Amino acid sequence: MSSFVVVGGTGRTGRRIVGLLTDGGHDVVVASRGGARKLDLAAPDPAVFAGADGIVLCVEPPKDAPGAEAVMHEGVAGAAAIAAREDIPVVLVSQIYVTRAAEHPEMAARIEARARGEQSLRDSGAQYTIVRPSWLHDLPTTGVRVEQGDTGEGRVSRDTVAAAAVAALFDPSASGKTFELYDDPESEKAEWTTVFAALSPDPEAAHA
Ligand SMILES: NC(=O)c1ccc[n+]([C@@H]2O[C@H](COP(=O)([O-])OP(=O)(O)OC[C@H]3O[C@@H](n4cnc5c(N)ncnc54)[C@H](OP(=O)(O)O)[C@@H]3O)[C@@H](O)[C@H]2O)c1
Numbered sequence: 001m002s003s004f005v006v007v008g009g010t011g012r013t014g015r016r017i018v019g020l021l022t023d024g025g026h027d028v029v030v031a032s033r034g035g036a037r038k039l040d041l042a043a044p045d046p047a048v049f050a051g052a053d054g055i056v057l058c059v060e061p062p063k064d065a066p067g068a069e070a071v072m073h074e075g076v077a078g079a080a081a082i083a084a085r086e087d088i089p090v091v092l093v094s095q096i097y098v099t100r101a102a103e104h105p106e107m108a109a110r111i112e113a114r115a116r117g118e119q120s121l122r123d124s125g126a127q128y129t130i131v132r133p134s135w136l137h138d139l140p141t142t143g144v145r146v147e148q149g150d151t152g153e154g155r156v157s158r159d160t161v162a163a164a165a166v167a168a169l170f171d172p173s174a175s176g177k178t179f180e181l182y183d184d185p186e187s188e189k190a191e192w193t194t195v196f197a198a199l200s201p202d203p204e205a206a207h208a
Contacts, residue, residue: 003027004169005049007079008058010035012138013093016162017056024166032059041075042067046082054169055083058093065109072110076117080124089127089175091165094118096134096180099150118178122202129168130178130202133161143187146195147180154182160190167192176201 004021008014009030021028031039031048039048041059049055057079061068076092083090094114097104101111121128134154141159145152160181167190168174174196 001025001027002053003029003051004054004056005029005031005037005052006056006058007031007039007041008060008093009056011058011060013133013136013158013161013165014056014058016158017058017165020162020166021169040071041079042070044075044079044082046086049079049082049086049088052086052088054089054091055079056091056093056165056169058165061110061113063110065113068110068113069116072113073116073120077120077124080121080126080128083126083128084124087127089129089169090121091129091131091168092118092121093161093165094130094132094178096132096150096152098132122176122178127175129165129174129176131161131164131168132178132180133158134180134182136161141189142183142185144190144195145182145184145187146190146199147182148178148200150180152180152182156181156183164190164192168196171196173197174199178202 009018010032018028029037031037061072098115101108134156141157177199
């Protein structure tokens with residue numbers, strides 16, 4: 001049995017991540033501003049992460065630019081620094097369009113803060129995986145299409161995102177990789193170890 005911290009574990013995807021981990025017999029700390037363990041990612045408290053075997057960051061950014069910067073860049077960087085120091089693997093749930101924020105001017109500031117947060121995690125020295133969901137929905141999961149390079153468009157089930165995030169926590173072949181997730185009814189359900197093994201590692205110290 002291992003112990004995991006899910007920041008944003010009260011959210012719609014976060015709850016699914018927590019459920020998969022607890023179903024697997026693991027201890028889970030559900031951390032968020034209103035969670036069982038109070039944590040604002042803008043000010044990550046090392047005590048929340050102490051002794052964890054893995055961290056999932058699955059947090060909805062504030063809508064305003066300074067708030068998004070404080071949470072999705074500086075907060076992610078702070079959590080990544082703690083994880084690197086304590087040798088705890090991190091899975092960051094991000095989003096598509098991180099490398100092409102200009103295509104969504106209404107949310108560009110939030111997306112750009114996310115991009116800086118992603119890169120802080122890559123640069124932190126922590127073991128990490130970055131999962132970039134396309135547009136989320138709550139329908140049952142279908143097959144999945146996994147891409148890299150952030151060029152696609154589509155939707156993905158929150159169930160699929162949760163399954164990918166949890167699989168990445170346990171699979172060293174997901175480490176150092178960034179990928180996008182899309183529903184694909186034509187595909188089989190993912191066999192995550194095979195999927196992760198086929199992905200390219202992130203270029204060192206460069207945006208994926
Ligand atoms: N909506 C989409 O189509 C879409 C597409 C791609 C990616 N995403 C991303 O996928 C992830 C999951 O999305 P979702 O819709 O499932 O999330 P959600 O239901 O909106 O839940 C968001 C979670 O973030 C927590 N949170 C917000 N601010 C926080 C802070 N400062 N510190 C700690 N926790 C905080 C919330 O809890 P508290 O309020 O208790 O803090 C909640 O648990 C998010 O990162 C989202 O941005 C969404």
